Amino acid sequence: MRNPLQEQLLKAGLVKKDKLAKAVREQAKQRQGKAPAAPAEDKVDTRQLQAERAERDRALAAERNAEAKVKEIRAQVRQIVDLVKVKRDGDTPYRFNDGERITSVLTSDAQRAQLAVGMLVIVRHGEGFEMIPRLAADKIYTRAPDVIVLDHGRKEGDPLPADDDDEFYKQFAVPDDLMW
Numbered sequence: 689m690r691n692p693l694q695e696q697l698l699k700a701g702l703v704k705k706d707k708l709a710k711a712v713r714e715q716a717k718q719r720q721g722k723a724p725a726a727p728a729e730d731k732v733d734t735r736q737l738q739a740e741r742a743e744r745d746r747a748l749a750a751e752r753n754a755e756a757k758v759k760e761i762r763a764q765v766r767q768i769v770d771l772v773k774v775k776r777d778g779d780t781p782y783r784f785n786d787g788e789r790i791t792s793v794l795t796s797d798a799q800r801a802q803l804a805v806g807m808l809v810i811v812r813h814g815e816g817f818e819m820i821p822r823l824a825a826d827k828i829y830t831r832a833p834d835v836i837v838l839d840h841g842r843k844e845g846d847p848l849p850a851d852d853d854d855e856f857y858k859q860f861a862v863p864d865d866l867m868w
Contacts, residue, residue: 761831768827769811773818774799784810784838786817793817806841 694712697703778796782803785791793810795803799819802808809825810817812835820828828835829842 765828765832765835766813768824769813769818769820772820772824773813774808774820776819786812786837791817793819795819803838804840806839809836809841810838811835812837 694703694708698705698708776794776796776799778794778799780795780797780800781792782795782800783790783792799808803810803819807822808819809822810819811825811828817837822841825836825839
C-alpha cells in the first residue's frame, strides 16, 4: 500500500513507521469515506430544481401531445379525403379563390352545378385540391375547418354540424338518479 516515496523516507529514517501507517489510513478514509453532510439549503435548492424540472417536463409532454393530436387530425382528414374524393372527369375549369390566389379545378358540367349549390366542396389535399361530397365535408369541418377551400352550401356564421354519434346517443336517456 505504500508508494515508493514513503518507503524511501522510511529507509532514510526521516519518518517513523507508525506515522506512515496513520497517513496511509487517513488517505484511505478520504478516498472511501463519506462526504460531509450537505447543508439544508442545498436540499431545498435540490427540491426546487426537481420541481422546476418536473414542471418543464410536463410542459414539454403537453406540447408533444398537442403536436401528436394535430398530426392525428391531419391524418384523419387526409384519410377521409382519400376515401371519398370525387373523380374529376370534365375538362371545364372551375375557378375559385384560395386566399390571395385564383385557382382552378377541372370539372364536368354536372360537378360544376353540384359545386354551385353546395353538394360538392373543394378541399386542400397535399399540393392540390379535391372535390368531396357534403357529408364528408361536414366531418372535416369538425376536425380541421381550415382545409376547406370552397363551400357554397355553408355561410360564414353557420354553426359546425353535429357529430353523427351525438345523434345516435340522443335516443338513450340517462337516468337522473344514476350514482357513480
